[in-house]
Amino acid sequence: LMTDRHGSLIASALRVFPLTRHLYCLHHLKGNIAQHIQGSLQASWADFTQDFWKAYRAVSPDEFDRLWNELVVRYPTASSYLQEEIYPCRDRWAWAWVGTVFTAGSRTSGRVEVENRVTGVLGGTKKSFSQVFDALNARTLEQSCNDMISVRQSSRRQHPNANLENLFKTVLEQVRKYAGPYALQTVYQQMERSVYYKTEVVLPPQGVKDWGNFNNFDNDSAYVSTAWLIWLIRNRNMSVQHLLKVTHGSTGAVHYIAVIDAYQHVCDCCMGLSLGIPCRHFFQALSASRGKSLLFHMGLIR
Ligand SMILES: [Zn+2]
Incomplete structure (x- = not known):
């Protein structure tokens, strides 16, 4: 399960999917961090984001902690937000933990956001849930068929x-x-x-x-x-x-x-x-x- 770290989603995921691994979308995480600390960091924001992604890519939890400690020391004005809000959920977004979880390669909730728009187009306001469901299924089936035909046709050439x-x-x-x-x-x-x-x-x-x-x-x-x-x-x-x-x-x-x-x-x-x-x-x-x-x-x- 990958969400935008919204409080209501965290609470309902705990109740509805208690055994499912819950990860946070990197795109939203970055947005949240920018919203809270970009103002206070001002000119050093660009350096901060570089250091932050370095910690994100840490190859193990120990390495993550080492880089994270450097980060909060280097950017003291951001330290309390990072320590209280972002560090405690590190196993839901940092690579050392998330890299070994099957996500079909996703690190953001982008695919779902696109699907949401498509659902809106297929559904409109007057269709029932089951009609939207059938339309989505038909679309997926048609896409897979087309993809498969083109792969088979070009298989020899490619x-x-x-x-x-x-x-x-x-x-x-x-x-x-x-x-x-x-x-x-x-x-x-x-x-x-x-x-x-x-x-x-x-x-x-x-x-x-x-x-x-x-x-x-x-x-x-x-x-x-x-x-x-x-x-x-x-x-x-x-x-x-x-x-x-x-x-x-x-x-x-x-x-x-x-x-x-x-x-x-x-x-x-x-x-x-x-x-x-x-x-x-x-x-x-x-x-x-x-x-x-x-x-x-x-x-x-x-
Ligand atoms: Zn390999």
């Missing part, structure tokens, strides 16, 4: 890469058969990018038997830190069988994939968790593992 067709033959067969157009296009793009990386199995340091006891990673360029990733996995009573290091051949960018078993993995880029479509690092590791430590299945596409 996907001329024979290497890729070979490398991911069975995966592409499944995805073309069962996935929707957006997932198909995204999977193909990620496969294309995956060939620029290489995969290595990371060996635990001497004397360390379990990845959970090892948190000495220093990969701040990743989206969530590997230590935080492993903590999240262990917190769900699962353990990490292998840790794979996926490195880009020319930029040297490094990502880690924690393999829980052949069917479950988590990449620190969070694309699979947040968007629900496997990332290029997974496809690289998949092609490197040749069906051993990782397997593709349609459940990876949500």
Whole structure:
């Protein structure tokens, strides 16, 4: 559930969806912050927003706290609003927490706002709720059909890469058969990018038997830190069988994939968790593992 942090929505979400994870729209959050502190910060507002987004992108809760403390010290006039209103709900908007939650890639409530306008156009004032519901369903169905037809028609023209067709033959067969157009296009793009990386199995340091006891990673360029990733996995009573290091051949960018078993993995880029479509690092590791430590299945596409 993603809302604009309005008090009435928070209260009703607690009552109606008590077990649903409630996140806050970033666009509205930014608007609220601007409304309350932009005036007092004046010329330093631009610097503040830069520092704020840096804290937002923190790779772990510890890193978030460190950057947040710097933020409130650097901007004392904003400090009480930030500490009282924005910090307490950090697990509902900051990347270290939200990045590992499936949101179909959304970080704002923008899609719903657009749908609201469409509902207004389709509904008008004289239609019943059930008529609006039917009209919306018909529109969605028509859109998916059109999208699917255009993807199938252009599939050959857009996907001329024979290497890729070979490398991911069975995966592409499944995805073309069962996935929707957006997932198909995204999977193909990620496969294309995956060939620029290489995969290595990371060996635990001497004397360390379990990845959970090892948190000495220093990969701040990743989206969530590997230590935080492993903590999240262990917190769900699962353990990490292998840790794979996926490195880009020319930029040297490094990502880690924690393999829980052949069917479950988590990449620190969070694309699979947040968007629900496997990332290029997974496809690289998949092609490197040749069906051993990782397997593709349609459940990876949500
Ligand atoms: Zn990844």
